[in-house]
Amino acid sequence: xxxxxxxxxxxxxxxxxxxxxxxxxxxxxxxxxxxxxxxxxxxxxxxxxxxxxxxxxxxxxxxxxxxxxxxxxxxxxxxxxxxxxxxxxxxxxxxxxxxxxxxxxxxxxxxxxxxxxxxxxxxxxxxxxxxxxxxxxxxxxxxxx
Amino acid sequence: xxxxxxxxxxxxxxxxxxxxxxxxxxxxxxxxxxxxxxxxxxxxxxxxxxxxxxxxxxxxxxxxxxxxxxxxxxxxxxxxxxxxxxxxxxxxxxxxxxxxxxxxxxxxxxxxxxxxxxxxxxxxxxxxxxxxxxxxxxxxxxxxxxxxxxxxxxxxxxxxxxxxxxxxxxxxxxxxxxxxxxxxxxxxxxxxxxxxxxxxxxxxxxxxxxxxxxxxxxxxxxxxxxxxxxxxxxxxxxxxxxxxxxxxxxxxxxxxxxxxxxxxxxxxxxxxxxxxxxxxxxxxxxxxxxxxxxxxxxxxxxxxxxxxxxxxxxxxxxxxxxxxxxxxxxxxxxx
Numbered sequence: 001x002x003x004x005x006x007x008x009x010x011x012x013x014x015x016x017x018x019x020x021x022x023x024x025x026x027x028x029x030x031x032x033x034x035x036x037x038x039x040x041x042x043x044x045x046x047x048x049x050x051x052x053x054x055x056x057x058x059x060x061x062x063x064x065x066x067x068x069x070x071x072x073x074x075x076x077x078x079x080x081x082x083x084x085x086x087x088x089x090x091x092x093x094x095x096x097x098x099x100x101x102x103x104x105x106x107x108x109x110x111x112x113x114x115x116x117x118x119x120x121x122x123x124x125x126x127x128x129x130x131x132x133x134x135x136x137x138x139x140x141x142x143x144x145x
Numbered sequence: 146x147x148x149x150x151x152x153x154x155x156x157x158x159x160x161x162x163x164x165x166x167x168x169x170x171x172x173x174x175x176x177x178x179x180x181x182x183x184x185x186x187x188x189x190x191x192x193x194x195x196x197x198x199x200x201x202x203x204x205x206x207x208x209x210x211x212x213x214x215x216x217x218x219x220x221x222x223x224x225x226x227x228x229x230x231x232x233x234x235x236x237x238x239x240x241x242x243x244x245x246x247x248x249x250x251x252x253x254x255x256x257x258x259x260x261x262x263x264x265x266x267x268x269x270x271x272x273x274x275x276x277x278x279x280x281x282x283x284x285x286x287x288x289x290x291x292x293x294x295x296x297x298x299x300x301x302x303x304x305x306x307x308x309x310x311x312x313x314x315x316x317x318x319x320x321x322x323x324x325x326x327x328x329x330x331x332x333x334x335x336x337x338x339x340x341x342x343x344x345x346x347x348x349x350x351x352x353x354x355x356x357x358x359x360x361x362x363x364x365x366x367x368x369x370x371x372x373x374x375x376x377x378x379x380x381x382x383x384x385x386x387x388x389x390x391x392x393x394x395x396x397x398x399x400x401x402x403x404x405x406x407x408x409x410x411x412x413x414x415x416x417x418x419x420x421x422x423x424x425x426x427x428x429x430x431x432x433x434x435x436x437x438x439x440x441x442x443x444x445x446x447x448x449x450x451x452x453x454x455x456x457x458x459x460x461x462x463x464x465x466x467x468x469x470x471x472x473x474x475x476x477x478x479x480x
Contacts, residue, residue: 003378009445010164039159039445040189043228079230085195088163118227119261123382131227 004135005117008037012138013109014091019145020101027101029063030054030144032109033091037136041088044073044081046116048133052096053110059096067093102144110139146479147434149426151468152176152218154185154406157442157461160449162191173209175458179465183218185259185406185439188249190221196245198252206253218437219316219404220250224261236268243272243283251279257404257436258283259316262297266304269313276312282403284316290385292321293394305401314401318441319420320408322390326351327419328411329444330376330384332452339372347377352388357381390421392428405429405438411453412463415470423471430475440464 017033036042050066052059065072068086072095086092094111113136120132153176161167167175169191176184188195194202210216222243226234234242243264250258258276260269260283269285276283285301287293293302298315305313326348334344346367350360364377380386395402411418429438442460447453453460 007163007445009160009449039156039163040187040223041195042189043225045228045230046225048230082228082230083196085189087193087195088190089165089193116227118225119223119263121227121263129227129231129233 003122004133005120006037006135007039009039010035011140012037012113012136013111013140013142015142016145017091018102018107018109018142021095026099028099029095029097030102031067031093031095032142033093034111034113034136034138035091036086036088036115037138038088038134041086041090042115042118042134044068044078044084044086046118047078047113048116049112049114050075050078051112052094054096054102055108056110063097065095065097067095104144106141106143108139109142112137147430147432148436149429149434149472150183150437151465152181152183152185152437152439153179153461153465154187154219154221154439154441155191156185156187156221157440158457159190160445161457169205170209173215174213177213177215179458179461181465182215183437183439184215185219185221185437186217186253187221187223188246189223192249196242196249198249203252217253217255219257219259219439220246220253220255221259222246222261224263226263236265236271239264239268240271243268244275247272247275247279247281247283250281256281257316259286259404259406260284261286262291266301269301270304270308270310273308273310273313277310280312282312282314284314284401284403286406287315287317287321289318289321289323289383290381292387292391293317293398294391298394298398302398302401314403315398316404316406317395317398317402318406318408319422319425319438320406320443322392322395322421322425323384323386323419324388324390324421325386325419326376326380327384327386328452329447330379333450334372334376336450336452337372338370339376340370343367343369343373344376347373347380350377351380351386386419390424392424395425395428396432399429399432399434402434402436404436406441407438407464407468408441408443409460409464410444411447412460412467415463415467417464417467422467426468426471427475430472438468440468
């Protein structure tokens with residue numbers, strides 16, 4: 001991969017945030033919280049790649065929800081959210097639909113999160129719409145709370 | 146003689162804010178403790194209701210002013226031309242976003258908006274009537290590797306002069322007058338294991354103004370390691386330095402300068418390690434400038450990397466102390 005920005009001043013995957021979530025009394029899936037690896041916030045439309053693996057198993061895109069500001073977005077709809085802002089101080093919640101949820105104990109969570117830095121074109125690029133990527137990916141062994 | 150006021154950009158507390166050590170209120174309070182009465186806020190960083198200003202946020206800002214005696218004087222805007230997923234914003238959309246920034250600044254009582262170079266000279270001229278309507282001055286940031294005399298900035302100068310507007314101009318970042326590689330770049334590379342001889346060769350190439358591609362090739366031919374190469378790209382980019390600070394260029398644009406970012410990376414023995422503040426402040430002092438220089442600490446990771454032993458608050462304290470000392474000396478000379 002070429003030039004990337006990564007301002008990694010803090011944890012991206014948030015400790016003590018992995019838990020099963022319920023819907024009408026049943027475990028619908030699991031969720032965890034994420035903070036951006038940057039110094040400023042971004043519009044959700046700048047998210048170019050969002051993938052999750054749990055214990056090295058990739059999660060199908062259709063089972064992922066990105067939750068912020070009281071809203072739940074499917075992955076393919078994030079690109080249309082050019083007025084929905086993710087501040088640097090607000091954790092987003094990633095929900096993964098998995099009826100029954102996760103077992104107790106530690107799980108390896110792998111997040112691939114790449115954004116477009118919308119005010120920093122790649123140096124020397126003459127292409128339109130060609131910006132430096134921000135890498136906000138992370139991998140942690142997380143304890144189910 | 147200039148009327149220089151000193152302020153702090155809350156961006157200086159990026160590390161503390163991002164790690165949750167400081168709340169927004171802490172950032173404002175800490176800035177006030179440094180003895181200044183004005184702060185700059187980067188909207189995309191610290192305004193929870195961005196891209197709008199909520200009444201709740203406005204109430205907070207007023208409350209902080211009442212409690213700490215410090216208020217926002219400048220609004221740092223980001224020109225997010227690439228925010229849509231499939232194309233760049235067109236001129237109308239860029240202008241609309243900037244009008245919203247002007248209105249936001251107006252709500253907060255900021256007299257200056259820092260815009261970025263993706264707002265073209267033509268679009269800067271287009272927003273002039275709005276800047277005048279709200280009496281908010283919009284300045285294009287001059288940031289490394291640009292300096293006041295580089296062609297891109299000269300195109301703004303031409304457009305600004307032709308427009309006749311008093312409300313569009315520049316916000317120079319003093320980092321653009323750096324004359325040495327900065328500590329993050331140089332010492333940071335050494336700490337990561339860069340070969341010193343090769344790193345010094347990279348500095349030498351930059352000093353000799355060898356063009357980027359040619360210099361890159363020469364370093365690769367000599368087998369420079371990745372840490373040297375990474376530092377080398379920074380030396381030709383956002384962390385560049387010049388043999389001479391472009392102070393003639395600065396003097397030329399001063400009638401259109403509203404505000405300065407007092408960029409600094411590291412303080413040692415009361416001096417900034419790469420930017421010649423005494424010369425730069427003297428140049429500003431001898432103009433009719435009236436406005437703020439806000440201390441902008443950009444050493445967010447230096448302490449965690451073991452390159453400095455002070456936090457942002459102490460760094461800014463030393464920076465303000467240096468500026469006050471230099472300005473007092475200049476004032477003495479005047480008498």
